[in-house]
Amino acid sequence: MPPPGIPCPHNWDDLAAQVVACTACPLHLTRTQTVFGVGDREARWMFIGEAPGEQEDLQGEPFVGRAGQLLNEMIRAIGLKREEVYIANILKCRPPKNRDPAPEEAAACENYLKAQLALVRPDIIVAVGRIAAQNLLKTATPIGKLRGQVYAYQEIPLVVTFHPAYLLRSQTEKRRAWDDLKLALRTFR
Ligand code: URA
Numbered sequence: 001m002p003p004p005g006i007p008c009p010h011n012w013d014d015l016a017a018q019v020v021a022c023t024a025c026p027l028h029l030t031r032t033q034t035v036f037g038v039g040d041r042e043a044r045w046m047f048i049g050e051a052p053g054e055q056e057d058l059q060g061e062p063f064v065g066r067a068g069q070l071l072n073e074m075i076r077a078i079g080l081k082r083e084e085v086y087i088a089n090i091l092k093c094r095p096p097k098n099r100d101p102a103p104e105e106a107a108a109c110e111n112y113l114k115a116q117l118a119l120v121r122p123d124i125i126v127a128v129g130r131i132a133a134q135n136l137l138k139t140a141t142p143i144g145k146l147r148g149q150v151y152a153y154q155e156i157p158l159v160v161t162f163h164p165a166y167l168l169r170s171q172t173e174k175r176r177a178w179d180d181l182k183l184a185l186r187t188f189r
Helices: 012-020 054-059 066-077 103-120 130-137 164-169 171-188
Strands: 045-049 086-089 124-128 151-153 156-161
Touching: 012 103, 045 066, 045 103, 045 130, 066 164, 066 171, 086 103, 124 130, 124 171, 130 151, 130 156, 156 171, 164 171
Parallel strands: 045 086, 045 124, 124 156
Antiparallel strands: 151 156
């Protein structure tokens, strides 16, 4: 991969090939495979999560475990199917034991996500969870303070919501996640 700051290829095949072969950070030593992204490459909605977990690392697709099932429900709640949005992560490789991404790992991976965004050109980004929100917005502000506003990431409106893995543990927050999705719906409808 080119070092941070050097653009990635602006076509899907070359970008995907670059990601598969990436050795830019030590996570390449422990991954089963890279997890590139999935969905409609012309989607209006792009959901960005944290990093592959165990199932994603094994299957090569983002959000396929239990949290993924709930993300699919969130997508259905806005009237869309999983195949109609684009889903990617801050990191393309699983951190061991699902630990938080290290800043240098996120930095090494950042251009891949930027290239995906430049290719999809969504109308709205949903930052799924604290790690995604903090990395995209370059802030350490807690997620509770980041929710409820519309930001811009590379001029694309961005809304922050809870991670579905968190929502699986906290049923009462699901209503607030729905508020986030409604805010996102209002930004471009
Ligand atoms: N959590 C994430 O943030 N991304 C995945 O792909 C799976 C779980």
